[in-house]
Amino acid sequence: MSKTYEYIEVSKQDQLGLIALNRPKVLNAINRPMVSEILDAMESFETDIGVRAIVLSGKGRAFAAGADIDEMANDNAIDFELRNQFKDWDRLAMIKKPIIGAVQGFALGGGFELALCCDLLYSADDAEFGFPEVNLGVMPGAGGTQRLTKLAGKTKAMEWLFTGKRISAREALHHGIVNQLISKELLMEETMKAAEQIANQAPISIRLIKEAILKAVDTPLNEGMEFERKNFYLLFSTDDQKEGMQAFIEKRKPHFKGK
Amino acid sequence: MFETVKYEVKNGVAWITLNRPDKLNAFTEQVNKEVQQSIKQASRDMEVRCLVITGEGRAFCSGQDLEGVNENMDHGQVLRKFYNPMVMELDKCEKPVVAAVNGVAAGAGMSLALACDFRLLSEKASFIEAFIHVGLVPDAGNLYFLPKLIGHARSMELAVLGEKISAQEAKEHGLATKVIPLEQWHDEVSVFAERLAKMPTAAIGLIKKNLKASWESTLEESLERDAQGQRIAGLTLDHKEGVKAFMEKRKPVFQGK
Numbered sequence: 001m002s003k004t005y006e007y008i009e010v011s012k013q014d015q016l017g018l019i020a021l022n023r024p025k026v027l028n029a030i031n032r033p034m035v036s037e038i039l040d041a042m043e044s045f046e047t048d049i050g051v052r053a054i055v056l057s058g059k060g061r062a063f064a065a066g067a068d069i070d071e072m073a074n075d076n077a078i079d080f081e082l083r084n085q086f087k088d089w090d091r092l093a094m095i096k097k098p099i100i101g102a103v104q105g106f107a108l109g110g111g112f113e114l115a116l117c118c119d120l121l122y123s124a125d126d127a128e129f130g131f132p133e134v135n136l137g138v139m140p141g142a143g144g145t146q147r148l149t150k151l152a153g154k155t156k157a158m159e160w161l162f163t164g165k166r167i168s169a170r171e172a173l174h175h176g177i178v179n180q181l182i183s184k185e186l187l188m189e190e191t192m193k194a195a196e197q198i199a200n201q202a203p204i205s206i207r208l209i210k211e212a213i214l215k216a217v218d219t220p221l222n223e224g225m226e227f228e229r230k231n232f233y234l235l236f237s238t239d240d241q242k243e244g245m246q247a248f249i250e251k252r253k254p255h256f257k258g259k
Numbered sequence: 260m261f262e263t264v265k266y267e268v269k270n271g272v273a274w275i276t277l278n279r280p281d282k283l284n285a286f287t288e289q290v291n292k293e294v295q296q297s298i299k300q301a302s303r304d305m306e307v308r309c310l311v312i313t314g315e316g317r318a319f320c321s322g323q324d325l326e327g328v329n330e331n332m333d334h335g336q337v338l339r340k341f342y343n344p345m346v347m348e349l350d351k352c353e354k355p356v357v358a359a360v361n362g363v364a365a366g367a368g369m370s371l372a373l374a375c376d377f378r379l380l381s382e383k384a385s386f387i388e389a390f391i392h393v394g395l396v397p398d399a400g401n402l403y404f405l406p407k408l409i410g411h412a413r414s415m416e417l418a419v420l421g422e423k424i425s426a427q428e429a430k431e432h433g434l435a436t437k438v439i440p441l442e443q444w445h446d447e448v449s450v451f452a453e454r455l456a457k458m459p460t461a462a463i464g465l466i467k468k469n470l471k472a473s474w475e476s477t478l479e480e481s482l483e484r485d486a487q488g489q490r491i492a493g494l495t496l497d498h499k500e501g502v503k504a505f506m507e508k509r510k511p512v513f514q515g516k
Binding site for chain 1: 487488490491494
């Protein structure tokens with residue numbers, strides 16, 4: 001990568017774009033420039049045809065233990081409104097390539113919200129999640145109340161957000177917040193395997209599947225069905241569809257080009 | 260550093276000795292906390308590869324100190340605040356933990372012994388589920404560990420009838436790794452603990468983790484956990500040393516790495 005970043009470490013490995021939060025001394029506390037850097041790196045990967053999937057992780061003991069409190073302690077409502085800092089978060093949600101997250105240690109507050117921006121989440125079996133904002137007299141502002149509720153339902157979201165209590169990896173798995181628990185020693189190794197597997201699928205399929213699933217989260221079923229159908233039709237204009245079906249008929253492995 | 264607990268590290272073994280012999284090492288809030296802190300310290304200390312929990316004097320631990328119990332006490336809160344964190348600390352520990360039960364282990368003292376990985380019993384040791392005699396229920400993980408160790412029916416008998424069982428009876432129940440005669444007590448406990456401290460520590464941690472997880476897993480989940488555990492163990496120096504020593508027909512020297 002030509003760019004250098006202060007708060008994250010960015011690299012490429014085969015078809016994967018890797019982003020690692022890199023403030024291990026403060027358990028990767030998320031500040032505004034870090035979010036801008038993440039967005040910048042994601043948008044570069046988005047337009048890089050060599051990258052088929054993005055892996056997001058945290059260096060050191062934690063994924064991210066929260067937002068940088070010092071940075072916002074003296075802000076008032078108007079500061080937030082005028083800065084409109086959450087637009088970066090909105091743009092993160094518009095990334096079309098699959099984002100695979102690897103969480104170890106803590107994913108708290110803003111760190112948990114960042115984890116919830118991933119499409120797939122792999123978690124160390126001793127990781128802990130949570131929204132402790134309520135203990136500071138505030139609440140999540142980057143999607144926490146919305147995304148957690150859509151994943152786990154209102155009942156548990158209310159409990160977790162009212163109390164700020166920690167959610168164990170096991171509970172997170174049970175409530176559909178993470179995909180799989182992995183021994184912490186093997187977290188990156190297994191996450192990379194999962195990401196490579198996705199990177200080897202037909203990229204346009206993955207892209208349109210992601211789009212359709214995200215659509216399902218907040219559209220009525222009939223609209224979602226229409227949307228899915230259009231994406232399904234669209235895939236029949238790709239070379240990869242022809243290659244995939246030809247390979248199936250010839251009983252060989254397909255070779256997808258992303259076209 | 261601790262007042263109610265003696266903490267020493269020797270030959271790779273952390274000795275955690277409950278040290279209120281005149282009170283039969285009964286639990287107070289401070290004892291709970293200091294046991295918890297000493298387990299944490301031993302877990303973090305790279306030099307330590309085995310923990311021994313034992314009691315000074317004639318008792319292992321007689322359970323909750325009843326001097327601190329009064330009508331206004333919220334028993335549930337005492338457990339949540341002091342006992343449960345101690346048991347959870349023990350559960351988190353990835354190194355082997357030996358309860359060297361030198362004398363009576365009653366009530367929560369028995370719970371503490373049950374939460375350990377091995378129980379070595381002095382011939383003078385005994386267990387008693389004392390709770391029922393004061394109208395209470397076994398706590399601090401007692402009813403979690405006990406049926407897993409000795410089965411439901413026997414657990415019911417011990418917990419409800421509250422009869423004292425001797426070291427020999429405990430051994431017959433499957434509660435003891437070994438019953439040790441008084442004169443050999445200290446030597447045998449040391450030999451056992453130091454033997455554990457020379458073993459492949461990471462592999463022991465993985466065995467503990469996977470055995471515990473087996474209680475709440477399907478076969479499929481267990482098989483995947485085996486695969487992950489073996490991948491991790493397969494990367495350790497101790498594994499390489501074990502294979503090398505086997506090839507060279509010599510005894511392996513494990514470093515716990």
